[in-house]
Amino acid sequence: xxxxxxxxxxxxxxxxxxxxxxxxxxxxxxxxxxxxxxxxxxxxxxxxxxxxxxxxxxxxxxxxxxxxxxxxxxxxxxxxxxxxxxxxxxxxxxxxxxxxxxxxxxxxxxxxxxxxxxxxxxxxxxxxxxxxxxx
Numbered sequence: 001x002x003x004x005x006x007x008x009x010x011x012x013x014x015x016x017x018x019x020x021x022x023x024x025x026x027x028x029x030x031x032x033x034x035x036x037x038x039x040x041x042x043x044x045x046x047x048x049x050x051x052x053x054x055x056x057x058x059x060x061x062x063x064x065x066x067x068x069x070x071x072x073x074x075x076x077x078x079x080x081x082x083x084x085x086x087x088x089x090x091x092x093x094x095x096x097x098x099x100x101x102x103x104x105x106x107x108x109x110x111x112x113x114x115x116x117x118x119x120x121x122x123x124x125x126x127x128x129x130x131x132x133x134x135x
Contacts, residue, residue, distance in 0.1 A: 007129035068129035
């Protein structure tokens with residue numbers, strides 16, 4: 001089995017799968033909450049702290065992407081700045097997942113991000129396609 005070590009290995013694994021699936025991508029930026037304390041503001045200005053904020057999301061069939069740079073280029077066209085992208089594969093049963101299943105998955109993932117939930121089981125990549133590890 002192929003190990004996921006970067007975005008390209010994630011994409012290769014998805015493309016090699018016989019299972020019908022959609023790849024889910026949630027683009028995030030690091031932002032300071034409106035109710036941040038002065039101490040939190042100072043840490044944020046020094047490059048520490050802040051919270052993750054979803055700025056856009058998209059789903060793709062595995063064959064619609066050739067590499068990470070294509071995803072980055074497409075995101076630039078949307079005009080939103082981002083620092084990392086969450087990635088997941090949603091597998092269908094005998095057919096690609098329905099639009100409602102995709103929207104439900106996005107809704108759950110975005111709620112987890114907004115709630116500051118545990119993302120340690122998620123695949124996340126920085127703007128270069130390198131893995132981001134959540135502690």
